[in-house]
Amino acid sequence: MKKAHRAYLAFSLLLALLVFGFSTPRPHPPEPKLPEKSKSTAAELTPEQAFDLMMEVLTHKRCVNCHPADDYPRQGEDSHIHNFGVQRGPDNHGVAALQCQTCHQSENNNHAGVPGAPEWSLAPRKMAWQGLTRVEIARSMLNPENNGGRTLEETVHHLTEHELVLWAWEPGVDANGTPREKPPVPKAEYIKAVKTWAAGGAPIPEE
Amino acid sequence: MTISFNINGQPTSLEVDGDTPLLWVVRDMLDLKGTKFGCGKAACGACTLHVDGKAVRSCSYAVKYADGKNITTIEGLSNGDQLHPVQQAWMEEIVPQCGYCQPGFMMATAALLSEIPNPTDEDIDNNIVNVCRCATYYRMRKAIHRAAGLQSKNAKNQPS
Ligand code: FES
Ligand code: FES
Numbered sequence: 450m451k452k453a454h455r456a457y458l459a460f461s462l463l464l465a466l467l468v469f470g471f472s473t474p475r476p477h478p479p480e481p482k483l484p485e486k487s488k489s490t491a492a493e494l495t496p497e498q499a500f501d502l503m504m505e506v507l508t509h510k511r512c513v514n515c516h517p518a519d520d521y522p523r524q525g526e527d528s529h530i531h532n533f534g535v536q537r538g539p540d541n542h543g544v545a546a547l548q549c550q551t552c553h554q555s556e557n558n559n560h561a562g563v564p565g566a567p568e569w570s571l572a573p574r575k576m577a578w579q580g581l582t583r584v585e586i587a588r589s590m591l592n593p594e595n596n597g598g599r600t601l602e603e604t605v606h607h608l609t610e611h612e613l614v615l616w617a618w619e620p621g622v623d624a625n626g627t628p629r630e631k632p633p634v635p636k637a638e639y640i641k642a643v644k645t646w647a648a649g650g651a652p653i654p655e656e
Numbered sequence: 657m658t659i660s661f662n663i664n665g666q667p668t669s670l671e672v673d674g675d676t677p678l679l680w681v682v683r684d685m686l687d688l689k690g691t692k693f694g695c696g697k698a699a700c701g702a703c704t705l706h707v708d709g710k711a712v713r714s715c716s717y718a719v720k721y722a723d724g725k726n727i728t729t730i731e732g733l734s735n736g737d738q739l740h741p742v743q744q745a746w747m748e749e750i751v752p753q754c755g756y757c758q759p760g761f762m763m764a765t766a767a768l769l770s771e772i773p774n775p776t777d778e779d780i781d782n783n784i785v786n787v788c789r790c791a792t793y794y795r796m797r798k799a800i801h802r803a804a805g806l807q808s809k810n811a812k813n814q815p816s
Binding site for chain 1: 697698779781
Protein backbone atom coordinates (compact mmCIF):
# COMPACT_ATOMS: atom_id res chain seq x y z
CA MET A 450 0.00 0.00 0.00
CA LYS A 451 2.79 2.40 1.01
CA LYS A 452 4.64 1.55 -2.19
CA ALA A 453 1.56 2.22 -4.27
CA HIS A 454 1.10 5.52 -2.46
CA ARG A 455 4.67 6.57 -3.21
CA ALA A 456 4.28 5.58 -6.85
CA TYR A 457 1.08 7.61 -7.00
CA LEU A 458 2.87 10.62 -5.48
CA ALA A 459 5.75 10.35 -7.92
CA PHE A 460 3.33 10.04 -10.82
CA SER A 461 1.39 13.13 -9.66
CA LEU A 462 4.61 15.09 -9.32
CA LEU A 463 5.69 14.11 -12.80
CA LEU A 464 2.30 15.05 -14.15
CA ALA A 465 2.41 18.41 -12.40
CA LEU A 466 5.87 19.04 -13.83
CA LEU A 467 4.72 18.19 -17.29
CA VAL A 468 1.63 20.33 -17.06
CA PHE A 469 3.00 23.33 -15.21
CA GLY A 470 6.77 22.99 -15.62
CA PHE A 471 6.64 23.49 -19.35
CA SER A 472 3.79 25.92 -19.43
CA THR A 473 5.43 28.65 -17.37
CA PRO A 474 4.02 31.80 -18.90
CA ARG A 475 6.67 33.58 -20.91
CA PRO A 476 6.30 37.13 -22.17
CA HIS A 477 5.64 37.04 -25.89
CA PRO A 478 4.21 39.59 -28.29
CA PRO A 479 0.43 39.45 -28.58
CA GLU A 480 -0.75 37.64 -31.68
CA PRO A 481 -2.02 40.09 -34.26
CA LYS A 482 -5.81 40.28 -34.10
CA LEU A 483 -7.38 39.28 -37.36
CA PRO A 484 -10.25 41.53 -38.36
CA GLU A 485 -13.50 39.60 -38.91
CA LYS A 486 -13.45 40.18 -42.64
CA SER A 487 -10.03 38.57 -43.06
CA LYS A 488 -11.10 35.24 -41.66
CA SER A 489 -11.63 33.99 -45.17
CA THR A 490 -8.27 33.98 -46.95
CA ALA A 491 -7.27 37.19 -48.66
CA ALA A 492 -7.18 35.41 -52.03
CA GLU A 493 -10.95 34.96 -51.81
CA LEU A 494 -11.58 38.63 -51.10
CA THR A 495 -13.02 41.05 -53.58
CA PRO A 496 -10.64 43.90 -54.46
CA GLU A 497 -12.79 46.17 -52.29
CA GLN A 498 -12.43 43.87 -49.28
CA ALA A 499 -8.73 43.54 -50.03
CA PHE A 500 -8.48 47.34 -49.96
CA ASP A 501 -9.98 47.39 -46.46
CA LEU A 502 -7.57 44.75 -45.26
CA MET A 503 -4.54 46.47 -46.81
CA MET A 504 -5.57 49.75 -45.20
CA GLU A 505 -5.75 48.14 -41.76
CA VAL A 506 -2.01 47.83 -42.16
CA LEU A 507 -1.11 51.05 -43.97
CA THR A 508 -2.84 53.20 -41.37
CA HIS A 509 -1.10 51.39 -38.51
CA LYS A 510 1.53 53.27 -36.53
CA ARG A 511 4.30 50.90 -37.70
CA CYS A 512 3.77 52.44 -41.14
CA VAL A 513 2.59 55.97 -40.36
CA ASN A 514 5.34 56.70 -37.82
CA CYS A 515 7.74 56.87 -40.78
CA HIS A 516 5.31 58.64 -43.14
CA PRO A 517 4.89 61.86 -41.12
CA ALA A 518 3.39 65.02 -42.57
CA ASP A 519 6.24 67.12 -41.17
CA ASP A 520 9.98 66.71 -40.78
CA TYR A 521 10.04 64.72 -37.56
CA PRO A 522 9.88 60.93 -37.38
CA ARG A 523 7.38 59.54 -34.92
CA GLN A 524 8.08 56.68 -32.56
CA GLY A 525 6.40 54.45 -30.04
CA GLU A 526 2.89 53.14 -29.73
CA ASP A 527 1.65 56.68 -29.07
CA SER A 528 3.45 58.04 -32.17
CA HIS A 529 5.26 60.75 -30.25
CA ILE A 530 7.80 62.94 -31.99
CA HIS A 531 11.15 61.14 -32.11
CA ASN A 532 13.21 61.87 -29.02
CA PHE A 533 16.14 64.30 -29.21
CA GLY A 534 14.51 66.42 -31.93
CA VAL A 535 15.71 64.03 -34.62
CA GLN A 536 14.89 65.46 -38.05
CA ARG A 537 14.23 64.33 -41.61
CA GLY A 538 17.21 66.16 -43.19
CA PRO A 539 17.64 66.88 -46.88
CA ASP A 540 17.47 63.27 -48.13
CA ASN A 541 15.18 61.71 -45.50
CA HIS A 542 18.15 60.08 -43.74
CA GLY A 543 18.66 62.67 -41.03
CA VAL A 544 20.82 65.79 -40.80
CA ALA A 545 24.53 66.05 -41.64
CA ALA A 546 26.05 64.57 -38.49
CA LEU A 547 22.96 63.00 -36.98
CA GLN A 548 21.95 60.47 -39.59
CA CYS A 549 19.43 57.70 -39.01
CA GLN A 550 22.44 55.36 -39.22
CA THR A 551 24.06 57.04 -36.23
CA CYS A 552 21.74 54.80 -34.22
CA HIS A 553 19.74 52.60 -36.62
CA GLN A 554 21.46 49.77 -38.48
CA SER A 555 20.21 47.14 -40.91
CA GLU A 556 18.66 44.92 -38.21
CA ASN A 557 16.82 45.48 -34.96
CA ASN A 558 19.11 45.76 -31.97
CA ASN A 559 17.12 44.06 -29.27
CA HIS A 560 19.78 44.67 -26.61
CA ALA A 561 19.45 48.41 -26.97
CA GLY A 562 15.85 48.44 -28.18
CA VAL A 563 16.86 50.35 -31.30
CA PRO A 564 14.89 49.24 -34.36
CA GLY A 565 16.67 48.68 -37.65
CA ALA A 566 16.18 47.50 -41.21
CA PRO A 567 18.00 48.05 -44.51
CA GLU A 568 17.61 51.64 -45.79
CA TRP A 569 16.17 52.85 -42.50
CA SER A 570 14.83 56.33 -43.32
CA LEU A 571 11.70 58.42 -43.49
CA ALA A 572 9.35 58.22 -46.42
CA PRO A 573 9.79 61.34 -48.57
CA ARG A 574 7.65 64.34 -47.64
CA LYS A 575 5.43 63.74 -50.68
CA MET A 576 4.57 60.34 -49.29
CA ALA A 577 3.22 61.79 -46.06
CA TRP A 578 0.33 59.68 -44.78
CA GLN A 579 -0.06 61.09 -41.33
CA GLY A 580 -3.49 62.67 -40.98
CA LEU A 581 -4.78 61.33 -44.32
CA THR A 582 -7.86 59.16 -44.73
CA ARG A 583 -7.52 55.69 -46.24
CA VAL A 584 -8.81 56.98 -49.55
CA GLU A 585 -6.35 59.89 -49.54
CA ILE A 586 -3.48 57.52 -48.74
CA ALA A 587 -4.46 55.25 -51.64
CA ARG A 588 -4.75 58.17 -54.06
CA SER A 589 -1.39 59.51 -52.98
CA MET A 590 0.18 56.06 -53.22
CA LEU A 591 -0.97 55.66 -56.81
CA ASN A 592 -0.06 59.18 -57.87
CA PRO A 593 3.32 59.07 -59.68
CA GLU A 594 3.91 62.68 -58.60
CA ASN A 595 3.91 61.54 -54.99
CA ASN A 596 5.15 58.00 -55.19
CA GLY A 597 8.48 58.63 -56.88
CA GLY A 598 7.16 57.77 -60.35
CA ARG A 599 6.27 54.20 -59.44
CA THR A 600 3.95 52.15 -61.65
CA LEU A 601 1.25 50.11 -59.93
CA GLU A 602 3.48 47.07 -60.24
CA GLU A 603 6.37 48.91 -58.61
CA THR A 604 4.09 50.16 -55.86
CA VAL A 605 2.96 46.60 -55.17
CA HIS A 606 6.61 45.55 -55.08
CA HIS A 607 7.37 48.29 -52.55
CA LEU A 608 4.37 47.35 -50.41
CA THR A 609 4.99 43.63 -50.43
CA GLU A 610 8.75 43.11 -50.80
CA HIS A 611 10.62 46.12 -49.50
CA GLU A 612 12.44 44.96 -46.37
CA LEU A 613 11.86 48.27 -44.65
CA VAL A 614 8.09 47.90 -45.17
CA LEU A 615 8.07 44.27 -44.04
CA TRP A 616 9.98 45.27 -40.91
CA ALA A 617 6.52 46.17 -39.54
CA TRP A 618 6.04 42.44 -38.80
CA GLU A 619 9.46 42.10 -37.17
CA PRO A 620 9.47 45.29 -35.14
CA GLY A 621 11.61 44.01 -32.27
CA VAL A 622 11.47 45.43 -28.77
CA ASP A 623 11.60 48.96 -27.43
CA ALA A 624 14.13 50.41 -24.99
CA ASN A 625 12.27 48.75 -22.09
CA GLY A 626 12.37 45.37 -23.80
CA THR A 627 8.63 45.48 -24.57
CA PRO A 628 7.73 44.02 -27.97
CA ARG A 629 6.48 46.65 -30.41
CA GLU A 630 2.95 46.18 -31.63
CA LYS A 631 2.60 44.55 -35.03
CA PRO A 632 0.03 45.55 -37.67
CA PRO A 633 -3.40 43.98 -37.08
CA VAL A 634 -3.21 41.70 -40.15
CA PRO A 635 -0.65 38.91 -40.52
CA LYS A 636 2.02 39.55 -43.13
CA ALA A 637 0.96 36.81 -45.56
CA GLU A 638 -2.68 37.97 -45.47
CA TYR A 639 -1.60 41.55 -46.05
CA ILE A 640 0.60 40.64 -49.01
CA LYS A 641 -2.23 38.64 -50.57
CA ALA A 642 -4.61 41.52 -49.97
CA VAL A 643 -2.31 44.04 -51.69
CA LYS A 644 -1.94 41.73 -54.68
CA THR A 645 -5.67 41.01 -54.85
CA TRP A 646 -6.43 44.72 -54.71
CA ALA A 647 -3.90 45.52 -57.46
CA ALA A 648 -4.99 42.62 -59.66
CA GLY A 649 -8.58 43.85 -59.37
CA GLY A 650 -7.59 47.22 -60.84
CA ALA A 651 -6.60 48.90 -57.54
CA PRO A 652 -10.07 50.33 -56.90
CA ILE A 653 -10.31 53.19 -54.41
CA PRO A 654 -13.71 53.52 -52.76
CA GLU A 655 -15.63 56.80 -52.83
CA GLU A 656 -15.03 58.95 -49.72
CA MET B 657 33.22 35.15 -35.95
CA THR B 658 36.39 36.92 -37.07
CA ILE B 659 36.04 40.67 -37.43
CA SER B 660 38.76 42.83 -38.88
CA PHE B 661 38.94 46.60 -38.92
CA ASN B 662 41.32 49.49 -38.55
CA ILE B 663 41.03 51.27 -35.25
CA ASN B 664 42.86 54.55 -34.86
CA GLY B 665 44.97 53.49 -37.80
CA GLN B 666 45.85 50.06 -36.38
CA PRO B 667 44.72 46.94 -38.27
CA THR B 668 42.94 44.70 -35.77
CA SER B 669 41.36 41.24 -35.99
CA LEU B 670 39.21 39.70 -33.28
CA GLU B 671 37.29 36.50 -32.59
CA VAL B 672 34.02 37.75 -31.20
CA ASP B 673 30.26 37.20 -31.27
CA GLY B 674 29.16 39.50 -34.10
CA ASP B 675 26.27 40.88 -32.07
CA THR B 676 28.56 42.24 -29.35
CA PRO B 677 28.21 46.01 -29.17
CA LEU B 678 31.23 47.75 -30.65
CA LEU B 679 31.49 49.72 -27.40
CA TRP B 680 32.15 46.49 -25.46
CA VAL B 681 34.86 45.53 -27.93
CA VAL B 682 36.52 48.92 -27.83
CA ARG B 683 36.51 49.23 -24.07
CA ASP B 684 36.85 45.67 -22.81
CA MET B 685 38.75 43.86 -25.55
CA LEU B 686 40.90 46.67 -26.93
CA ASP B 687 41.22 48.49 -23.63
CA LEU B 688 40.44 51.89 -25.09
CA LYS B 689 38.55 53.42 -22.19
CA GLY B 690 38.02 56.90 -23.60
CA THR B 691 34.67 55.97 -25.16
CA LYS B 692 32.07 55.89 -22.40
CA PHE B 693 29.00 53.86 -21.54
CA GLY B 694 26.06 56.00 -20.50
CA CYS B 695 22.70 54.47 -21.34
CA GLY B 696 23.32 51.51 -23.64
CA LYS B 697 20.23 52.53 -25.62
CA ALA B 698 21.49 55.02 -28.20
CA ALA B 699 19.99 57.81 -26.14
CA CYS B 700 22.83 59.78 -24.53
CA GLY B 701 25.71 59.78 -27.03
CA ALA B 702 28.46 59.07 -24.47
CA CYS B 703 29.61 56.15 -26.64
CA THR B 704 29.90 58.13 -29.89
CA LEU B 705 32.85 57.23 -32.10
CA HIS B 706 33.43 57.35 -35.84
CA VAL B 707 32.94 54.53 -38.31
CA ASP B 708 34.29 55.52 -41.71
CA GLY B 709 34.20 59.13 -40.56
CA LYS B 710 30.54 59.12 -39.50
CA ALA B 711 29.32 59.46 -35.93
CA VAL B 712 27.95 56.18 -34.58
CA ARG B 713 26.58 55.31 -31.16
CA SER B 714 28.69 52.29 -30.43
CA CYS B 715 26.55 50.89 -27.60
CA SER B 716 23.91 50.04 -30.18
CA TYR B 717 26.19 49.09 -33.05
CA ALA B 718 26.89 45.38 -33.39
CA VAL B 719 30.57 44.78 -34.04
CA LYS B 720 29.76 42.71 -37.16
CA TYR B 721 28.91 45.94 -38.99
CA ALA B 722 32.44 47.23 -38.33
CA ASP B 723 34.10 44.52 -40.42
CA GLY B 724 36.44 46.08 -42.98
CA LYS B 725 35.79 49.62 -41.73
CA ASN B 726 37.87 52.41 -40.22
CA ILE B 727 37.05 53.24 -36.63
CA THR B 728 38.23 56.31 -34.79
CA THR B 729 37.83 56.75 -31.06
CA ILE B 730 38.70 59.78 -28.97
CA GLU B 731 42.17 58.27 -28.50
CA GLY B 732 42.76 58.50 -32.24
CA LEU B 733 41.23 61.91 -32.88
CA SER B 734 44.48 63.87 -32.71
CA ASN B 735 47.07 63.68 -35.42
CA GLY B 736 49.98 62.37 -33.38
CA ASP B 737 50.95 65.19 -31.05
CA GLN B 738 48.86 67.70 -32.91
CA LEU B 739 45.52 68.05 -31.21
CA HIS B 740 42.37 68.01 -33.29
CA PRO B 741 40.79 71.50 -33.40
CA VAL B 742 37.93 70.13 -31.29
CA GLN B 743 40.34 68.99 -28.57
CA GLN B 744 42.20 72.31 -28.70
CA ALA B 745 38.99 74.32 -28.48
CA TRP B 746 37.69 72.15 -25.63
CA MET B 747 40.82 72.91 -23.64
CA GLU B 748 40.74 76.60 -24.44
CA GLU B 749 37.09 76.93 -23.40
CA ILE B 750 37.62 74.68 -20.35
CA VAL B 751 34.47 72.78 -21.28
CA PRO B 752 34.35 69.66 -19.09
CA GLN B 753 32.89 69.51 -15.65
CA CYS B 754 32.87 65.86 -14.53
CA GLY B 755 34.03 65.00 -18.05
CA TYR B 756 32.11 61.77 -18.51
CA CYS B 757 30.08 62.81 -21.52
CA GLN B 758 32.83 64.81 -23.17
CA PRO B 759 34.50 62.24 -25.46
CA GLY B 760 31.12 61.51 -27.01
CA PHE B 761 30.42 65.20 -27.55
CA MET B 762 33.87 65.77 -29.01
CA MET B 763 33.48 62.90 -31.47
CA ALA B 764 30.01 64.11 -32.45
CA THR B 765 31.42 67.62 -32.93
CA ALA B 766 34.35 66.39 -35.03
CA ALA B 767 31.85 64.56 -37.27
CA LEU B 768 29.75 67.71 -37.52
CA LEU B 769 32.73 69.89 -38.50
CA SER B 770 33.74 67.50 -41.23
CA GLU B 771 30.25 67.87 -42.75
CA ILE B 772 29.54 71.52 -41.86
CA PRO B 773 32.84 73.36 -41.31
CA ASN B 774 31.15 76.52 -39.99
CA PRO B 775 28.03 75.43 -38.14
CA THR B 776 25.45 77.97 -37.01
CA ASP B 777 23.80 77.69 -33.61
CA GLU B 778 20.90 76.02 -35.36
CA ASP B 779 23.21 73.47 -36.99
CA ILE B 780 24.64 72.74 -33.55
CA ASP B 781 21.18 72.31 -32.05
CA ASN B 782 20.09 69.99 -34.86
CA ASN B 783 23.19 67.82 -34.99
CA ILE B 784 24.58 67.63 -31.48
CA VAL B 785 21.90 66.01 -29.37
CA ASN B 786 24.10 64.21 -26.83
CA VAL B 787 23.30 64.54 -23.17
CA CYS B 788 25.49 66.19 -20.50
CA ARG B 789 24.16 65.79 -17.00
CA CYS B 790 26.50 68.57 -15.81
CA ALA B 791 24.87 70.86 -18.37
CA THR B 792 28.05 72.14 -19.97
CA TYR B 793 26.10 72.93 -23.13
CA TYR B 794 26.85 76.65 -22.99
CA ARG B 795 30.60 76.12 -22.95
CA MET B 796 30.32 73.40 -25.57
CA ARG B 797 28.57 75.73 -27.95
CA LYS B 798 31.37 78.25 -27.56
CA ALA B 799 33.95 75.50 -28.03
CA ILE B 800 32.26 74.22 -31.19
CA HIS B 801 32.42 77.69 -32.74
CA ARG B 802 36.02 78.03 -31.61
CA ALA B 803 36.89 74.62 -33.08
CA ALA B 804 35.36 75.67 -36.40
CA GLY B 805 37.59 78.75 -36.37
CA LEU B 806 40.69 76.72 -35.53
CA GLN B 807 39.90 74.20 -38.23
CA SER B 808 39.58 76.84 -40.93
CA LYS B 809 42.74 78.59 -39.69
CA ASN B 810 44.62 75.26 -39.87
CA ALA B 811 43.27 74.67 -43.37
CA LYS B 812 44.52 78.10 -44.52
CA ASN B 813 47.94 77.42 -43.03
CA GLN B 814 48.27 74.10 -44.81
CA PRO B 815 50.91 74.30 -47.56
CA SER B 816 49.01 73.97 -50.84
S1 FES C 1 25.82 54.76 -24.11
FE1 FES C 1 25.47 54.77 -26.21
S2 FES C 1 24.12 56.39 -26.49
FE2 FES C 1 24.24 56.25 -24.33
S1 FES D 1 30.58 67.10 -18.04
FE1 FES D 1 29.57 65.83 -16.60
S2 FES D 1 28.14 64.78 -17.85
FE2 FES D 1 28.89 66.23 -19.17
